[in-house]
Amino acid sequence: MNHDSPSTADGSPSYPSWFERPENIQRIITALVVACVLLVVADLFYENPHPHFGKVETFFGFQAWFGFIAFVVVVFSGTSIRPLIKKPETYYDPEPENDSPRLDRPDETPGDKA
Amino acid sequence: MSFLTSLPPGWPMIVGGVFLWLLPKRGQAIGALCLAVLSGLLFWFSPVLGEGESAATVSLLGAELTPIRIDSLSRPFGLVFHIAAIVSSIYALHVRDPRQHIAGMVYAGAAIGACCAGDLMTLFVFWELTAISSVFLVWASDTPAAYRAGMRYLIIQVGSGVLLLTGAIIQYVETGSLTFSLFVREGQTLFGADAISPAAWCVLLAFAIKCAFPLLHNWLQDSYPKATVTGTVFLSAFTTKLAVYSLARGFAGFDPLITVGCVMTLFPIIFAVIENDLRRVLAYSLNNQLGFMVVGVGIGTELAINGTVAHAFCHIIYKSLLFMSVGAVLFRVGTAKATELGGLHKSMPWTTIFCMIGAGAISGFPLLSGFVSKSMIISAAAEEHLFWVWIVLLIASAGVMEHSGIKIPFFAFFAHDSGKRVKEAPWNMLVAMGIAAFSCVALGIAYPLLYRLLPFEVDYHPYTVTHVVTQLQLLLFAALAFVALMKSGLYPAEQRAVNLDADWFYRRLLPKATRGGKVAIELVDQTFRHDFLLTLRSLLRLAQRSFSVNGWIGQTWSTSTMAFWAATLLAVSLVLYYT
Numbered sequence: 001m002n003h004d005s006p007s008t009a010d011g012s013p014s015y016p017s018w019f020e021r022p023e024n025i026q027r028i029i030t031a032l033v034v035a036c037v038l039l040v041v042a043d044l045f046y047e048n049p050h051p052h053f054g055k056v057e058t059f060f061g062f063q064a065w066f067g068f069i070a071f072v073v074v075v076f077s078g079t080s081i082r083p084l085i086k087k088p089e090t091y092y093d094p095e096p097e098n099d100s101p102r103l104d105r106p107d108e109t110p111g112d113k114a
Numbered sequence: 115m116s117f118l119t120s121l122p123p124g125w126p127m128i129v130g131g132v133f134l135w136l137l138p139k140r141g142q143a144i145g146a147l148c149l150a151v152l153s154g155l156l157f158w159f160s161p162v163l164g165e166g167e168s169a170a171t172v173s174l175l176g177a178e179l180t181p182i183r184i185d186s187l188s189r190p191f192g193l194v195f196h197i198a199a200i201v202s203s204i205y206a207l208h209v210r211d212p213r214q215h216i217a218g219m220v221y222a223g224a225a226i227g228a229c230c231a232g233d234l235m236t237l238f239v240f241w242e243l244t245a246i247s248s249v250f251l252v253w254a255s256d257t258p259a260a261y262r263a264g265m266r267y268l269i270i271q272v273g274s275g276v277l278l279l280t281g282a283i284i285q286y287v288e289t290g291s292l293t294f295s296l297f298v299r300e301g302q303t304l305f306g307a308d309a310i311s312p313a314a315w316c317v318l319l320a321f322a323i324k325c326a327f328p329l330l331h332n333w334l335q336d337s338y339p340k341a342t343v344t345g346t347v348f349l350s351a352f353t354t355k356l357a358v359y360s361l362a363r364g365f366a367g368f369d370p371l372i373t374v375g376c377v378m379t380l381f382p383i384i385f386a387v388i389e390n391d392l393r394r395v396l397a398y399s400l401n402n403q404l405g406f407m408v409v410g411v412g413i414g415t416e417l418a419i420n421g422t423v424a425h426a427f428c429h430i431i432y433k434s435l436l437f438m439s440v441g442a443v444l445f446r447v448g449t450a451k452a453t454e455l456g457g458l459h460k461s462m463p464w465t466t467i468f469c470m471i472g473a474g475a476i477s478g479f480p481l482l483s484g485f486v487s488k489s490m491i492i493s494a495a496a497e498e499h500l501f502w503v504w505i506v507l508l509i510a511s512a513g514v515m516e517h518s519g520i521k522i523p524f525f526a527f528f529a530h531d532s533g534k535r536v537k538e539a540p541w542n543m544l545v546a547m548g549i550a551a552f553s554c555v556a557l558g559i560a561y562p563l564l565y566r567l568l569p570f571e572v573d574y575h576p577y578t579v580t581h582v583v584t585q586l587q588l589l590l591f592a593a594l595a596f597v598a599l600m601k602s603g604l605y606p607a608e609q610r611a612v613n614l615d616a617d618w619f620y621r622r623l624l625p626k627a628t629r630g631g632k633v634a635i636e637l638v639d640q641t642f643r644h645d646f647l648l649t650l651r652s653l654l655r656l657a658q659r660s661f662s663v664n665g666w667i668g669q670t671w672s673t674s675t676m677a678f679w680a681a682t683l684l685a686v687s688l689v690l691y692y693t
Contacts, residue, residue, distance in 0.1 A: 019528055043583070061587065063584040072595050078385070086612075089610055091612045102342055
């Protein structure tokens with residue numbers, strides 16, 4: 001009856017799914033790059049009818065490079081404050097193992113039979 | 115019918131919720147769902163106030179109260195609160211814990227009652243009821259950590275209610291009215307000559323706490339991840355959006371809120387990047403989304419208020435969806451920590467799909483709900499030519515893509531395989547997530563349905579070429595940045611850790627400081643007590659020695675000495691008498 005608890009893939013070999021095969025990951029990335037290029041190229045074919053911040057908003061591919069830079073800045077700000085605020089898990093609570101909430105798993109969860 | 119509609123909205127949930135324990139354990143969850151549906155139907159058919167109409171008032175102890183005010187601003191909130199209550203009840207159908215069902219129902223009912231309150235006293239009563247009922251959802255986790263977090267939550271929430279009451283009393287004394295209406299005039303500031311009144315200050319602070327303004331925000335990240343799997347879904351929907359509604363009602367167009375909102379959109383995303391507990395990541399993300407709404411309230415134009423209401427509406431649904439999917443993972447795996455998850459898309463495919471729809475909706479992908487609501491707020495900032503606000507909101511949008519759009523689904527369901535093989539979530543969770551996911555798509559496509567609910571006439575079209583292309587540029591290039599950082603190994607690895615935030619001040623510094631104070635007081639107290647006791651003891655010893663058989667007072671004196679002293683005493687009294 002221990003089917004709910006996490007079990008490592010003992011016995012049954014860990015099979016790679018479609019998303020885990022390197023060639024498929026490469027395909028996803030290629031698709032993303034192609035989509036990005038197309039989106040920037042699309043900038044050439046339409047005109048913003050109501051630019052509110054003329055020079056900035058109509059700059060070629062503005063939101064594209066802005067999104068890229070903003071993302072990197074956000075991640076780097078996170079990593080840069082990490083050393084300052086990182087504490088061991090026992091910092092507030094001496095026993096973080098008891099930290100997980102009650103899971104309300106009844107003996108027979110509806111749908112478990114399915 | 116008129117009697118039923120004269121009761122505050124949400125009453126079936128509050129009244130019925132209290133009696134849920136009478137039902138057998140198996141029936142309580144279904145009972146809760148029925149109550150939510152019943153209340154929703156009643157609310158749908160309740161009369162709505164038109165422009166310029168005023169709600170019926172009740173006189174109580176000389177004060178005019180307006181218990182029910184369902185108008186174009188409160189109605190969308192009431193509706194989405196009902197949707198959230200129904201979806202959360204379906205999600206909790208497997209729970210056999212009366213505490214959680216009762217708390218969830220009373221909490222949802224109180225939130226609905228509060229957003230339809232026309233006066234500050236009614237608002238205060240429901241405001242406190244949401245605080246007192248919701249804390250049981252945290253305590254229901256039955257861990258010491260949850261108990262302590264619940265205590266902190268309760269103190270902060272009740273404190274917010276007390277501030278609201280204070281504001282209401284000052285307002286009543288100053289103006290003789292308890293009506294809950296706009297507290298600010300145009301151009302008013304926080305300080306200085308044209309500052310808002312003390313009553314407005316108190317009420318604003320009360321709203322600020324519940325809305326998790328910067329530095330007042332930590333009750334949210336502290337308590338929500340410690341609540342039960344189903345409790346967090348309830349929690350995520352009501353308290354903070356009630357505060358957004360209250361701000362929109364009382365402080366629309368109050369300029370300082372724009373700054374506050376901008377800060378609120380930015381700092382949580384930085385914390386979310388390095389947070390390991392995915393439910394805590396979602397709590398930070400919730401904070402960041404509230405920032406968008408606060409900016410909208412601060413701008414205060416018709417478009418901005420419409421955007422705020424629309425965003426709150428969509429947000430409640432997709433945030434519930436995200437909390438539900440991470441909750442389902444926690445339910446099956448037993449942990450929601452990114453370090454211990456990964457590869458779950460193989461064993462929980464439906465949860466993965468629903469989570470990705472929620473992630474897409476919160477990031478604002480076209481055809482999903484976030485796209486049609488968030489953009490209204492950003493456009494409102496642009497139309498007011500608030501350049502820096504616009505820039506901040508764009509950064510925040512890229513940040514949302516980071517923590518909710520990519521981090522949550524990627525680390526829970528993909529990334530490296532954690533080797534965990536679990537079952538798909540129970541059917542009731544899947545149904546609840548399915549309804550929420552469907553709503554996200556429906557609101558994104560059939561957006562006129564949403565726009566029709568908004569307080570002002572809407573003249574806004576989200577699906578313009580410019581908007582779709584620029585939004586996709588922002589999001590996909592953010593995703594590209596993620597790929598680039600991952601490939602180059604610059605993306606921060608998940609680590610098991612506690613990250614300090616503003617709650618450190620009251621969880622660490624304050625107890626330490628008071629402990630220092632306590633030591634000082636003890637020291638002074640001890641010294642004084644010691645000295646006092648020493649003096650007392652020496653006095654006692656002196657008395658004892660003096661009165662003992664051999665002491666100078668206690669010894670037997672000769673008759674002549676006594677006669678001499680008696681004579682002296684007589685002489686003295688004689689002299690005193692005659693002079």
